[in-house]
Amino acid sequence: MREREFGPYGGRFVPETLIPALEELERAWIEAAADEAFTAELGELLRDYVGRPSPLYRARRLSERLGQDVYLKREDLNHTGAHKINNALGQTLLARRMGKRRIIAETGAGQHGVATATACALMDLECVVYMGAEDMRRQRPNVERMELLGARVESVEAGARTLKEAVSAAIRDWVANSGTTHYVIGSAVGPAPYPAMVRDLQRTIGDELREQVLTAVGRLPDRVIACVGGGSNSIGAFVPFALDADVELIGVEAAGEGVATGRHSAPLATGARGVLHGAFTAVLQDADGQVLEAHSISAGLDYPGAGPEHAWLRDEGRVSYVAVEDDAAVDAFKLLSRLEGIIPALEPSHALAWLLANPNPGGVDALVLSGRGDKDLAEVLAR
Amino acid sequence: MSATGAATGAERIAAAFAGHGKRAALMPYLMGGHPSKEESLAAGEAAVAAGADLIELGVPFSDPLADGPVIHAAGTAALEAGITPGDVLEICAALAPRVPVVLMVYANVVLADGPEAFAARAAAAGAAGLIVPDLPQDEADEVRAACDTAGLALVALVAPSSTPERVAAIGANARGFVYAVSLAGTTGERAELPPELSGLVERVRAATDLPVAVGFGISTAEQAATVGALADGVIVGSRVVRAAGEGGAAAVGAVIGELAEALRRG
Numbered sequence: 001m002r003e004r005e006f007g008p009y010g011g012r013f014v015p016e017t018l019i020p021a022l023e024e025l026e027r028a029w030i031e032a033a034a035d036e037a038f039t040a041e042l043g044e045l046l047r048d049y050v051g052r053p054s055p056l057y058r059a060r061r062l063s064e065r066l067g068q069d070v071y072l073k074r075e076d077l078n079h080t081g082a083h084k085i086n087n088a089l090g091q092t093l094l095a096r097r098m099g100k101r102r103i104i105a106e107t108g109a110g111q112h113g114v115a116t117a118t119a120c121a122l123m124d125l126e127c128v129v130y131m132g133a134e135d136m137r138r139q140r141p142n143v144e145r146m147e148l149l150g151a152r153v154e155s156v157e158a159g160a161r162t163l164k165e166a167v168s169a170a171i172r173d174w175v176a177n178s179g180t181t182h183y184v185i186g187s188a189v190g191p192a193p194y195p196a197m198v199r200d201l202q203r204t205i206g207d208e209l210r211e212q213v214l215t216a217v218g219r220l221p222d223r224v225i226a227c228v229g230g231g232s233n234s235i236g237a238f239v240p241f242a243l244d245a246d247v248e249l250i251g252v253e254a255a256g257e258g259v260a261t262g263r264h265s266a267p268l269a270t271g272a273r274g275v276l277h278g279a280f281t282a283v284l285q286d287a288d289g290q291v292l293e294a295h296s297i298s299a300g301l302d303y304p305g306a307g308p309e310h311a312w313l314r315d316e317g318r319v320s321y322v323a324v325e326d327d328a329a330v331d332a333f334k335l336l337s338r339l340e341g342i343i344p345a346l347e348p349s350h351a352l353a354w355l356l357a358n359p360n361p362g363g364v365d366a367l368v369l370s371g372r373g374d375k376d377l378a379e380v381l382a383r
Numbered sequence: 384m385s386a387t388g389a390a391t392g393a394e395r396i397a398a399a400f401a402g403h404g405k406r407a408a409l410m411p412y413l414m415g416g417h418p419s420k421e422e423s424l425a426a427g428e429a430a431v432a433a434g435a436d437l438i439e440l441g442v443p444f445s446d447p448l449a450d451g452p453v454i455h456a457a458g459t460a461a462l463e464a465g466i467t468p469g470d471v472l473e474i475c476a477a478l479a480p481r482v483p484v485v486l487m488v489y490a491n492v493v494l495a496d497g498p499e500a501f502a503a504r505a506a507a508a509g510a511a512g513l514i515v516p517d518l519p520q521d522e523a524d525e526v527r528a529a530c531d532t533a534g535l536a537l538v539a540l541v542a543p544s545s546t547p548e549r550v551a552a553i554g555a556n557a558r559g560f561v562y563a564v565s566l567a568g569t570t571g572e573r574a575e576l577p578p579e580l581s582g583l584v585e586r587v588r589a590a591t592d593l594p595v596a597v598g599f600g601i602s603t604a605e606q607a608a609t610v611g612a613l614a615d616g617v618i619v620g621s622r623v624v625r626a627a628g629e630g631g632a633a634a635v636g637a638v639i640g641e642l643a644e645a646l647r648r649g
């Protein structure tokens with residue numbers, strides 16, 4: 001098998017039309033990342049506009065209950081309420097530098113769409129967000145937010161009308177418009193250079209976390225736990241710990257109605273290798289290579305693929321991938337609300353649920369609370 | 384060696400481009416299994432009877448990134464009706480004795496069982512080649528080697544955005560013919576042909592001795608005649624798929640008849 005960025009994984013499985021645009025993007029990103037003026041502007045925005053560094057909070061009552069230290073990395077306190085803004089701001093700054101005045105994005109839970117619409121308002125760029133019709137229904141408040149911010153939300157009616165189809169619609173738009181348009185992909189997925197670029201923009205989570213834990217407890221955590229949809233908050237959290245062999249890294253996927261039912265979103269825990277949205281990676285698919293629909297209560301995890309770097313970290317044995325069912329995630333959502341006064345998004349509620357079921361008595365764990373749960377109230381209360 | 388005698392896929396494609404007796408070879412695209420398995424075979428037969436020189440046969444895929452609404456919807460309908468790659472290969476086998484069939488198939492279907500296995504199955508069904516729209520030059524080595532071994536031509540695509548270096552590399556590795564994508568975008572009917580088309584065809588010609596066929600956005604007889612004056616082959620997709628959905632084999636035959644007539648007149 002050919003060597004790609006991440007062992008055999010990654011690559012650019014896209015129409016020829018897009019290859020020059022991806023090459024241009026890769027060059028622009030390498031230049032921008034090495035340009036002090038660019039990194040200084042991004043750093044200033046992350047500090048003053050997003051509110052970074054995000055706090056590391058020792059969850060008092062949760063820690064007491066589990067008999068261990070649980071540290072929550074509070075990405076939910078970022079402007080717009082999730083980690084997605086770290087990536088969206090970086091990519092829109094890059095687009096502006098490249099002279100692209102039109103921005104497109106896909107969104108599942110709506111968090112990435114809101115983050116991108118926010119960045120576009122700030123930078124005065126046109127913004128179109130593709131969103132599955134089913135996700136528009138279950139994440140209504142975020143649709144309204146995007147529109148208020150000046151974005152146009154395009155409803156996607158194909159397939160299961162969720163995140164996979166929204167990504168496909170955005171890629172089709174980009175094939176036609178890459179000369180004028182930058183596609184702000186929302187997770188560490190897609191053709192190169194996206195998975196590496198999104199990781200680089202999200203690793204601020206892990207860099208801060210590492211320093212904050214060292215300051216708080218004088219040592220590294222035993223485990224770093226994060227939920228995995230496409231895999232951006234998790235890859236950003238994991239990468240700074242990659243060489244710390246004593247730190248266990250745990251990626252929590254969505255088991256939906258149960259891995260055994262086939263209605264889940266756990267390609268890393270269960271899936272075969274395949275091509276999805278331009279990358280060779282872990283994909284839920286049938287024997288003919290048709291990509292299967294994912295299932296999860298959480299729109300942000302409802303995706304049949306995961307980023308190629310995760311597939312590699314899995315094969316290398318560096319990260320353990322596990323999966324948590326809808327019901328357990330909802331219980332964790334409610335529990336954190338009651339115990340800590342923090343309403344988590346359903347996505348990181350999966351990571352919390354895994355921790356609740358697998359505590360580390362006497363130990364120290366860090367968990368990425370990737371977003372806040374306001375968007376999920378209707379979905380949870382309806383159950 | 385292929386199942387249909389001594390000629391390789393590349394040789395059968397070359398013969399079709401050499402012997403059509405028109406301005407350019409006419410290559411309609413049909414979605415395998417749309418509107419049904421039987422009707423799609425009948426549509427292929429009608430297309431051949433009406434003057435198609437090669438058939439591009441689509442294998443339905445769950446996530447067809449290169450396709451616009453008409454072909455996407457046809458593929459989705461075929462999948463919903465239970466059509467599998469195996470069904471499309473049966474349609475291919477029925478058409479292959481009469482005309483070179485080139486399968487348009489997305490990378491994940493080719494890779495699912497490994498490229499060698501897929502190429503062997505396609506060759507056994509009499510296919511002359513594969514077009515894999517999401518397998519650019521940089522990712523194509525394994526699949527090309529598997530196709531070469533099986534006697535199939537892996538047809539390469541060039542786009543208006545392809546840089547001179549890429550066009551040269553694509554031309555050097557091309558098999559069968561080169562597929563020039565006329566425009567930046569997905570498949571679908573367009574009112575106008577892109578103005579830079581002749582420049583694109585010239586750039587591709589300079590990079591290969593193989594025939595150059597143009598596809599994407601061609602639907603009318605007039606457009607086909609214009610493209611036929613520039614290129615060696617004319618590929619018509621969404622217009623033909625729409626006809627198959629609206630009026631089955633008879634409608635496909637009528638559309639192909641008009642397009643073939645326009646290519647003959649020039």
Ligand SMILES: Cc1ncc(COP(=O)(O)O)c(C=O)c1O
Nearest residue numbers: 187229230231232233300347371
């Ligand atoms: C709060 C939150 N967490 C996690 C995710 C999953 O994405 P990723 O795996 O890229 O972090 C999403 C996606 O929408 C999200 O909104």
